[in-house]
Structure formats: structure tokens, C-alpha cells
Amino acid sequence: MDDYGKEKDMQWPPAPPAYGYPDDDGGGKRPPFVLIDPKAYFADRKNATTAFCDMKAPKLKGRLQVTFCAVAPPLVSYFCVHATHMDHTEFAVSPFIVATETDGGLVLLCVVAGKRPTDAQLLRNRQYFVYDACDCQLYHLPHPGPQHEINGFSLAIMREPNKGTGTCNLHPHGQAEFGHFVVAAQARFFWGKESPQLCIYHSATKTWSKKPVVIDSSREKHSTTKTFTIGGPKGTVAWVDLWRNIIFCDVLAERPKLSYLNLPPALRPRPNMGAGDARSHRNIAVLGNTIKYVEMLPHPDRSSSKPASHRWEVAAWSIQKANRSWPKDWHTECNLDSTHIKVDSGTTAAALPTLSTLHVGLPTVSLQNDAIIYFLAKIDYRQSEHTAWVLAVDMQTKTVTQVAEFCAERTLGLALGYNASSISAYLQTAPGTQRIPKRPGVPLMKCPSKKQSKDARDHKEDDAMVIFSS
Structure with a gap:
């Protein structure tokens, strides 16, 4: 492993x-x-x-x-x-x-x-x-x-x-x-x-x-x-x-x-605000008569700790789509700090990645008018070939409710x-x-390609579970 x-x-x-x-x-x-x-x-x-x-x-x-x-x-x-x-x-x-x-x-x-x-x-x-x-x-x-x-x-x-x-x-x-x-x-x-x-x-x-x-x-x-x-x-x-x-x-x-x-x-003004692809940390959707907006704020650990810790915050707002010119009408729906996401400590396995060690981005609002936001999590955001997952996070219960493996060969970054x-x-x-x-939920639903490493072929589905601890 x-x-x-x-x-x-x-x-x-x-x-x-x-x-x-x-x-x-x-x-x-x-x-x-x-x-x-x-x-x-x-x-x-x-x-x-x-x-x-x-x-x-x-x-x-x-x-x-x-x-x-x-x-x-x-x-x-x-x-x-x-x-x-x-x-x-x-x-x-x-x-x-x-x-x-x-x-x-x-x-x-x-x-x-x-x-x-x-x-x-x-x-x-x-x-x-x-x-x-x-x-x-x-x-x-x-x-x-x-x-x-x-x-x-x-x-x-x-x-x-x-x-x-x-x-x-x-x-x-x-x-x-x-x-x-x-x-x-x-x-x-x-x-x-x-x-x-x-x-x-x-x-x-x-x-x-x-x-x-x-x-x-x-x-x-x-x-x-x-x-x-x-x-x-x-x-x-x-x-x-x-x-x-x-x-x-x-x-x-x-x-x-x-x-x-x-x-x-x-969430916090940044010196490089407006630089880079905003979709890494922000998204928006329309659900019926409501516009929903979500923003992530990463807090990278710049210490020498290995593996590096990747804490982040996320907040969601909503506004009635009829209110087209009144920013004061934005309503805060929920806030979440990744360190508060509940985990089962009894299932922790040191050999597998944890939520705090993964690069997380691409927040995406659920279109079912619930408290779910989906995130893309990668072992290394710079590489497209590494294993990746999509996380369904319930903002109200502060839990990762579902996880699915994502074929990330064609994606670079978040x-x-x-x-x-x-x-x-x-x-x-x-x-x-x-x-x-x-x-689908946990354990992961696999996303096989025709060519996989010997290591990936040898692992059973149950062994591919990610432990989402903070």
C-alpha cells in the first residue's frame, strides 16, 4: 500500500x-x-x-x-x-x-x-x-x-x-x-x-x-x-x-x-484576487427561484510537516433570482471548516490518504436544493494521472456522506x-x-481504465477506501 x-x-x-x-x-x-x-x-x-x-x-x-x-x-x-x-x-x-x-x-x-x-x-x-x-x-x-x-x-x-x-x-x-x-x-x-x-x-x-x-x-x-x-x-x-x-x-x-x-x-481578501481560475474555489448555480453561490478558502500549511496539511473553509450564500441589483440581499446559508468534518477514528489507516492530506477544490452546488456540496479531491493537484475522488459533503451535518472515485487522467489542477x-x-x-x-456511496465505486498498474489491479475494492479524517 x-x-x-x-x-x-x-x-x-x-x-x-x-x-x-x-x-x-x-x-x-x-x-x-x-x-x-x-x-x-x-x-x-x-x-x-x-x-x-x-x-x-x-x-x-x-x-x-x-x-x-x-x-x-x-x-x-x-x-x-x-x-x-x-x-x-x-x-x-x-x-x-x-x-x-x-x-x-x-x-x-x-x-x-x-x-x-x-x-x-x-x-x-x-x-x-x-x-x-x-x-x-x-x-x-x-x-x-x-x-x-x-x-x-x-x-x-x-x-x-x-x-x-x-x-x-x-x-x-x-x-x-x-x-x-x-x-x-x-x-x-x-x-x-x-x-x-x-x-x-x-x-x-x-x-x-x-x-x-x-x-x-x-x-x-x-x-x-x-x-x-x-x-x-x-x-x-x-x-x-x-x-x-x-x-x-x-x-x-x-x-x-x-x-x-x-x-x-x-471570505478573506487576497493579494492575488482575480488571478488564476476562480472555478477552483468558487461556483454558482440556479435552483428554481434561487441563485446559490459557494466559495472555498484554502489554508495551506507552509510548515515543513510531511505530509502537508490542507485545511480549508467553505461558505454558501443564496439570493432570490428576482433581486438582480441588491447585493445586501445575499443570505448566508452555511459555513464549514474542513477540520470539523466528522470521522470515524476507528477506521483510520495510516497508509491511505486522509482529507487533510488531499488537495480539494471545484466546489459544486447540488441541484436538489439540499445542503450537499460536491468537491474534487486529488492526491496531487499538479498531476492528472493520480487517483482522485468526488466527495459529497453535507454542510449541515458536517459529514462526507458519499465518495466516488473519479478518472482524472484528463484533468490538471482543481x-x-x-x-x-x-x-x-x-x-x-x-x-x-x-x-x-x-x-453510490462508500466504499468507492471504481473507475477502471483498460491499462492499470499492477498495484491497482492487485487491490480489491474494499482496499481502495479513502479515510476522510481531518
Whole structure:
């Protein structure tokens, strides 16, 4: 056990996890929300969610196939892509999820053909696809073109509301009465322009268009890192700078005007505030009429102790989504210090990592309106091949309620790995199945790859349990 967590032998590209396919060994009701890996796996997998469409773009040929494998958290769900006339070497990066509808069945995907990862940085190489879980359809959008250069970080997708009611009347596993959708984004050069513009795609017309936006003269500093949709008759989009604020924009209004909402004060101001990827320690989500925000504050032990101790604090706030400009309305829901997390001292094993020795980040709010926050825990945040876990922490009871192993071969650091999404509630299920998948807990549910170290193969599942002590 002395070399537990050392790097495993890898294949590239990695094979998708064995769990969640095919349809959880027979199908069943989908979990109400998932933690989903935004990067696709290259695999020819098919189940009830599989959708196809022809690819018509330079360097893309044949048909694209997309399949979702949804499992209950803390296991991480994933999706697979397969191109009939291309292999993985012809893609600059793995196809990835750009955005999901906040409370609906739409997924916006980006596919980039090319020989180098840097090819993905060029807008002309990016092709966008929309997966509609409600009717299991995949659509290839026309390229925005140089006249609609977009800021990829600001992309959002939503159903276009009914003209009469302002709602889309969409239900899980049912058709929308008004099935058209809208994709919206800031123009590439949005801030600092006298007349900033939105780029909007309407599925009804299958065209991109531009629309001017009104920016208040007292605008604040903002750099979008996350997007979610409020929807409604004006098609409200929220652009989030996880270091600073939220900007709301009614993208379907004739003359959209921006409104600002500052995030709660930081747990502790830091000299490097605004540097690095905020997703390592901050996240936000919308649940019904409430916006929930969570922040972590690491307290690294800079002493010479070995192994190093990694204490951290976490706090969660909420605000009614109708309160778009009153930061004083943020309400503190709970606070937690990692040293207060309850453990069973009788199960401690010195050879295994403990909570205090793991690098922890990527706090993710549960979408079931409970006190659970999910965290990514890694033995070494700098390395992608080491063993990693997803922890479900109950902020009220101060306990780690569930643990699942996470295949971290494709993640570097603690800012990426999965996003919370309600897409699973809309995914098609296999005919004649009603079973609800059992939620995994401790001991770990394994995430095997085709190539593993001899040490990993020799250990039984019970030996792979992490002891979460502080």
C-alpha cells in the first residue's frame, strides 16, 4: 500500500468509464441532476440517448454520433462521440460541452477539427452542435462566421418562450410546445466598446444576427467565466465573473440593457484576487427561484510537516433570482471548516490518504436544493494521472456522506473535471424500464481504465477506501 495513488499506466485517448453503460445495466429513470464531465470520450457507444447528424464543414466529414451515460452523483456522468469517417487524431481537442440549458434538455457542444490543440483557439475552426434531449436530436449549427465573432466563455442556450405565455412549457421526457431555441453570446470585443453587441442564433430562422446592448455608464470590471440562463419572456442570461459579479442581460429584448449584481464579500481578501481560475474555489448555480453561490478558502500549511496539511473553509450564500441589483440581499446559508468534518477514528489507516492530506477544490452546488456540496479531491493537484475522488459533503451535518472515485487522467489542477447539470432529467430512457439507479456511496465505486498498474489491479475494492479524517 505504500505506493497507493502513484501514477497509473495510461492509454490515450483514455477509454470511457465502465459504469453507466449500457443504460445502467438495463435502463431506468434518470437522476434529477448529474455531475457531467464536459470533455467527450471517443467511443462508439449507443443507448437510448444516442443521436446523429451529418457534419457539413471544412475538415469535418461523415456523421457525428453523441451518446450520454448518466449516473447519480457523486459518480461523474459522461458522454461519448463517434464520427463515422474520422478518428480521434483528426480532432484538435476532445469535443466538449460549452453550455447546458439551466432547467431543460438542451446541450451546446463544440467540435474542433485539426492536428494541434492550439487550433481550438481560432474561432474559424470551432463548429457548434446542439443536442436536444427531449426528442433525442442533434443539430449542426451554421458557423457564426467572421461577421459574428463571439466570446466563447459567454455562450448560453435556452428554449425560446411561447409568444403568448412567455414560457416554453417544457417537461422532462416531453416535447416543448414551442421547440425553437436561442444561442446567445457576447461579441468577441464586448467590453470597452462604445456600442457593444450580442451575437444571437435563432433555430427558427437558422441564422445568426447581431443586436446592440446598453451598458450603464457606471459599469464595473467583469470577465465572464461561467454562464447560466434565467429565461422568461425576455430570455434573461446571467454572465458570471466568479471573482466579482453577475451581469444579467435580457437577450430577447429589443434593446437589451445590462444590470449588475456583486457577489458576496470574499471570505478573506487576497493579494492575488482575480488571478488564476476562480472555478477552483468558487461556483454558482440556479435552483428554481434561487441563485446559490459557494466559495472555498484554502489554508495551506507552509510548515515543513510531511505530509502537508490542507485545511480549508467553505461558505454558501443564496439570493432570490428576482433581486438582480441588491447585493445586501445575499443570505448566508452555511459555513464549514474542513477540520470539523466528522470521522470515524476507528477506521483510520495510516497508509491511505486522509482529507487533510488531499488537495480539494471545484466546489459544486447540488441541484436538489439540499445542503450537499460536491468537491474534487486529488492526491496531487499538479498531476492528472493520480487517483482522485468526488466527495459529497453535507454542510449541515458536517459529514462526507458519499465518495466516488473519479478518472482524472484528463484533468490538471482543481478547476475542471465536471459541471452540475439537470440535463439528465430530460434524457431518453430505455423502453419499459422504471428502475431508479442506486446512488453510490462508500466504499468507492471504481473507475477502471483498460491499462492499470499492477498495484491497482492487485487491490480489491474494499482496499481502495479513502479515510476522510481531518
